Amino acid sequence: MIAKIKTRADFGGIVNYANDQKNKKKCAILLAHEGVCVISNKTIADSFQIQASMRPKVKSPVKHVSLAFSSQDINRFPDNEEGDALMAEIAKKWMEQMGIRNTQYIIARHHDTKHPHCHLVFNRIDNDGNLISDSNERIHNAKVCRTLTKEYGLYFAPKNSKARNKSRLRPYQLRKYNLRSATLDALTVSRSWNDFLGILKGLGIDMRFNRTDNSDKIRGISFCQNEYSIAGSKLDRDLSFNSLCATLGNVAAELVVQPHQAITPSGGGGASNELGWRDDKDKDNQRTEPFYKPSKRRR
Known part of the structure; x- marks a missing residue:
């Protein structure tokens, strides 16, 4: 399991990418969400933006995380309710251990690659208007991914x-x-x-x-x-x-x-x-x- 984290300025584009249900190749499925209106991608992005407006000086309030699992674990994440539930559970636990709490997020699964993966988009401005710190993000992320890989008995891929x-x-x-x-x-x-x-x-x-x-x-x-x-x-x-x-x-x-x-x-x-x-x-x-x-x- 690996997690690639990127910081963005615009919610609209990344929400459209993560939750692109019209793309037949991606076949995106919204696994979980919190604090956003999911009528459409526009309402999701608007929900994010309204909360981010509490801290207008923060120019990049968007975090986009790609959570990818090895193709060796494909049987652990079947394309059904059980596989989706496990992926959402791991994504939520990753957020918790990374200290990402009390904020808006969406988790969407894609099916356009051989390895199971999902995309997480969350608001760096939490529900109380505080900025979620990303200090030492890369080191912390590596530790959390290794911990969760062991906890769930997932495949350890080569480091690079x-x-x-x-x-x-x-x-x-x-x-x-x-x-x-x-x-x-x-x-x-x-x-x-x-x-x-x-x-x-x-x-x-x-x-x-x-x-x-x-x-x-x-x-x-x-x-x-x-x-x-x-x-x-x-x-x-x-x-x-x-x-x-x-x-x-x-x-x-x-x-x-x-x-x-x-x-x-x-x-x-x-x-x-x-x-x-x-x-x-x-x-x-x-x-x-x-x-x-x-x-x-x-x-």
């Missing part, structure tokens, strides 16, 4: 398309893929920096904080596994230092003090790779690193 073709990846691509997958999986089940570091240690992954010369300011973070090293921001945007702080909170001072401090040279001499750090004993290894970028010569 590359997983289906791992044999075709080049060695350095495979190392990056394996490190990225392991680190993101660790992040989804971590609630603090201590949790995250503990899980990474068990996986044999070293995490280092990057600093500038003569400064205690952290400028980034890097991950290393099996002599392969890469900056978190280049591994995945959710693994940059700022993103990790937003997810796990501010890093404690005692965690930053490590035997090998991460340093980015600011003066001449010794070039660094994309990590901004290296140990002397790894110098020869890093010269052959596929992602190594030599510094420019001074003229």
Whole structure:
């Protein structure tokens, strides 16, 4: 199960897309709704818009979520009342665990692909005129999808398309893929920096904080596994230092003090790779690193 979330400004267009019952290919079915008049798509959109007008400064009050299930689960969602009920139940539980409550929404099922899926449209302005926060939405969504997939015994699909073709990846691509997958999986089940570091240690992954010369300011973070090293921001945007702080909170001072401090040279001499750090004993290894970028010569 995966959920793709998009923020929109106009209710009319997205409601027409989600609840397009005239399209014979989609064969859209309205599974559930709350707080809207469902006489027509126009009345649905008008209902959304009236409530959104309580916060006129919010320019993008629409959230559109595509909830997709693996084709391996097609027997769990037959095209009947039972299958529709299960899909609506999971969609509602996804909303609840994402903190989306007390607001208008519609859930519509489509039949235009091989995999079962539905579309959820909800109002970011709730029934009391408050704005529903979407802070750390991507990380939270990944955790909720994984939890619901386990809870309902659904099929765990590969993390991305590359997983289906791992044999075709080049060695350095495979190392990056394996490190990225392991680190993101660790992040989804971590609630603090201590949790995250503990899980990474068990996986044999070293995490280092990057600093500038003569400064205690952290400028980034890097991950290393099996002599392969890469900056978190280049591994995945959710693994940059700022993103990790937003997810796990501010890093404690005692965690930053490590035997090998991460340093980015600011003066001449010794070039660094994309990590901004290296140990002397790894110098020869890093010269052959596929992602190594030599510094420019001074003229």
